[in-house]
Amino acid sequence: MNRTARLYALVEELRAAAPRPLTVAALATRFETSTRTVQRDLQALMQTGVPVRATPGRGGGWSIDPQMTLPPIRFTTDEAAALAVALAAAEATAPYAGAARTAAQKIAATMTGPASTAAQELAARIVTLPAPTDTTVRTAVEQALTANTVLQLTYTDAAGHKSDRAVEPAGLLTAQGRWYLIAWCRNRQAGRGFRLDRITATTSTGEQAQPHDLTELLRGSTAAHAVKPTTLAALTPPR
DSSP: OOHHHHHHHHHHHHHHHTTSOBOHHHHHHHHTSOHHHHHHHHHHHHHTTOOEEEEOSTTOEEEEOGGGSOOOOOOOHHHHHHHHHHHHHSOTTSTTHHHHHHHHHHHHHHOOHHHHHHHHHHHTTOOOOOOOOOHHHHHHHHHHHHHTEEEEEEEEOTTSOEEEEEEEEEEEEEETTEEEEEEEETTTTEEEEEEGGGEEEEEEEEEEOOOOOHHHHHTTSTTTTOOOOGGGGGGSOOO
């Protein structure tokens, strides 16, 4: 068994035993390898973000939270190629680009056979010309949107006018290669769109924001006819 297949199998072995921990010795016996190899593999899984953890002492061992992992997924060659393209498009300026990169690493670690080969070959033929990005601003926007908290920001509009705003995030809009934070602006008492590359400073307030409907905030604007990407339809709960 090669290392990629063993990493995948380790995760599934821990999932099957959860919440009971398994010792390194038991895992080494199960996969017919050395305890040193298993220990190194488990550390590699932890470093890539897989929720494995070690419990010291008698009765301890390695375990995994099954609610934080996915069951086995088998990708076709076309699906693997599509993932390679989609993840390549998540350039550094895009929201959640860091999470996209770690997701790509996890997907790559589990793929084997023709699907893995197809994804690797296609990935080698995709290049991007990175644009300057302020990761501090992007991270603050991501956190505010995920936690639904009020964000204090400094914004420069198309005319070069600078203003300070307190906003309640509602969603993200992408159009013509640009990303916009759609939010309720407390200063204007209305929905507004803020281009991410024009946000020059941010401060997280930690204050819980009021919920806002993204469609309602876009109503009457040039983005009123924006639609959800079809690729995200499966993740959208029914209304």
